[in-house]
Amino acid sequence: MAKPGTPAELAWTPQFVCPRCATSLTTFSSGTLGCGACQTAVPLRDGIYRCLRPERLKEIEPFLAHYRRVREEDGYRHRESAYYRSLPRVDPHDAQAARWRVRHESFRHLVRVLLRLGRRPLRILDLGAGNGWLSHRLTALGHRCVALDWLDDVEDGLGAQRHYPVGFTCVQADFDELPLAPGQFDLAVFNASLHYSPDFVGTLRHARGMLVAGGALVVMDSPVFATEQGGHRMLAAQQIDAGAMHRSVVQWGEGYLTKSGLARAGRDARVGVRWIPSRGGPSWAARRWLAGLKERREPAKFGIWLGGWPPARPDGARPLGSCASGPGSPESASQPEGPAVNRSARGPISLRGGLWRWWLRLRHQTLGRRYRRLVLERVDGVPLVVLPEVFNPVLFRTGVFLARSVRPPDPAGAAEPRALDVGTGSGIGAIFASRLGYRVVGVDLNPEAVRCARLNVLLNDVEGRVEIRSGDLFAPVAGNQFDLVLFNPPFFRGTPADRLDLAWRATDVIERFAGGLGGALSPSGEALIVLSTDGESRAMLAALDAAAFAVRPVARRDFGNEILTVYSARRRTPGASSA
Structure with missing residues (x-):
């Protein structure tokens, strides 16, 4: 904690542009910002950019x-x-x-x-x-x-x-x-x-x-x-x-x-x-x-x-x-288009609105106690340790929603079906898939998430069926193909501020995932991807379409403040038109 009279350390500094010519500014060792185009200097004095x-x-x-x-x-x-x-x-x-x-x-x-x-x-x-x-x-x-x-x-x-x-x-x-x-x-x-x-x-x-x-x-x-x-x-x-x-x-x-x-x-x-x-x-x-x-x-x-x-x-x-x-x-x-929802079927807005406001207040109090903290969650009888720098699948719902959307493998399919959980986080998707009969590999770029997922694999006694690897998207499993691929992508474009922010922001992960999915998916395989109306849904769907995947929604839930949809992506049949 900073002492009174001393500015605290910054968690993030934005990108500045010149107030005269709008050129990106360069930061010098003194903290002063300078413009290479018009030589304007922006001093940092008393902790304030002037x-x-x-x-x-x-x-x-x-x-x-x-x-x-x-x-x-x-x-x-x-x-x-x-x-x-x-x-x-x-x-x-x-x-x-x-x-x-x-x-x-x-x-x-x-x-x-x-x-x-x-x-x-x-x-x-x-x-x-x-x-x-x-x-x-x-x-x-x-x-x-x-x-x-x-x-x-x-x-x-x-x-x-x-x-x-x-x-x-x-x-x-x-x-x-x-x-x-x-x-x-x-x-x-x-x-x-x-x-x-x-x-x-x-x-x-x-x-x-x-x-x-x-x-x-x-x-x-x-x-x-x-x-x-x-x-x-x-x-x-x-x-x-x-x-x-x-x-x-x-x-x-x-x-x-x-x-x-x-x-x-x-x-x-x-x-x-x-x-x-x-x-x-x-x-x-x-x-x-x-x-x-x-x-x-x-x-x-x-x-x-x-x-x-x-x-x-x-x-x-x-x-x-x-x-x-x-x-x-x-x-x-x-505004980006979201899935159509029948709003008229919701009943009186005044009553629902009042109940919703009450729920938001209660939920906010709960979030404050469990966000960025070491907590033990439990989902459908599955205990999950969530480390402070790891995406919490219960608080933010998407991980739980995706994991619950996984269905048992087709009995007529592979003798030992394999699944890949991309961006595994706490490992909830990998653990749920393993309990349904898949042999699973979970990958994540966040080293804290890798550690967290490995802890949960041991905690749930599935280490014989789940392996957790460190790396970006499909790089840790290059040359392998899977019958099921799970992906809970970052919903927003931008540069992550820290490890936890990796779960929320990325620059080109949507395009890279769609481009690499074909090499990781077996010919009859399926990818399940969870998207939110609050994120880059259209960009992901467009990227999958451009990569020759047929996409359809398989699960959808309206939480009031956002709508989550799990999409199934399969290789498009040759000659079939895009949706």
Whole structure:
């Protein structure tokens, strides 16, 4: 754990580009970044990458000066490390307790979004990070965060990173001149910041460009009103309370959002936007109602607005304004197609949505206790040790779902049928196949997974039928053919951050698996591959089709936040057309 005043070690550093010419930057021994094209230097000072152009910094300096004064008068400064580490929770008697209650509620919403994005280490861009409380919380949950803000203040800006025991990357930069290579984040969060943008559409487009395929945008803690009059009245009230300094803060943008304006901006930026309603219960609703009476104006809403997500999810999220998903809408055009599901057969959405939210809260508590830890799982009577750096097949469901989809070998087939479990992880697929009569070889690139699988083979007394080898895809079994091949692939493209991330990300594993499957599969053999609607399903299916395999679904289950499908792939009969 880092000492107060010392930035913690970073778990991941993103790829930077030059703020002037967008050329990839080179890192020097001092930590400074340099551009070989235009000779721009980006210094790393006090743990913060200083990416604001000098002329831009001079332009916004009056805003920053006023902002510091306003925040100091509001009681945001001069805090101990314990205060920052506990955020968004604060003492009920704190001067900012009401505001942090809003932040705490929004953070609970965000946790739900993280569960839907996938229970893996996510790469998250925190836009308007302020003192870094959100990046601190998300990094503590195991994610990789980049905190970006104008303010580098040591009390209320990026300099406050010194208070946190976990490391995240701090970048002083502009929303609309992001010094980061595109396509490297799973989630971008506008952290109480989008309402300061002078160009909502442009800002959303810039943030969208940072995302991987299937990534999401979140707008949280920005005041949103049904009408512009509500926003104007809020600003008028702030100006009465704080004088000209608040006017200086909001002159850089509208200072508020409206539902219709946010929907329009999302549509123009091609990131369909939905509102995830508050789950704060009657007490939360009562606080908003009383606030409206006290201030004699429409109270702002501070929920989560989610962009770029597949439609018709049963978690209470609903379309905002004209950005409802549908055929031909910008949102549907940007989303990968998933297997068709009869949503109308699910029963009343309100009841299901309420039960689903309750289940997500319970599941999140369970995940926190078992993720990245040494645990003993049990599946259908099979005990499984899962090491901290190994994909947990129970928490993340795909391993169990694939293993349960394996069927006994054909009695008319080989005398001793052989199976290959590619990316064996904990070894669950190999063990289940061996219990059905296969002689199995399991392979994995992660040395911790190899060790874990070997432990489970011994634990389940199947060492006579299962062999675990270390290596990449089919390399450890070159020259051998199998009657059954199992594959639970990484669902997302990208460079893995660590050993555990190997189970989630890869660059070209889909194409290499499809290209090598023909050499490893016997003439009458079958491959079973589990895919998720949250991952690169279409890319895998297209690669198998291009490699002359006939593919059909054999098992499918809708878990609410994702749909898992096990596909069977067999050699295509000569002369048969592709599906």
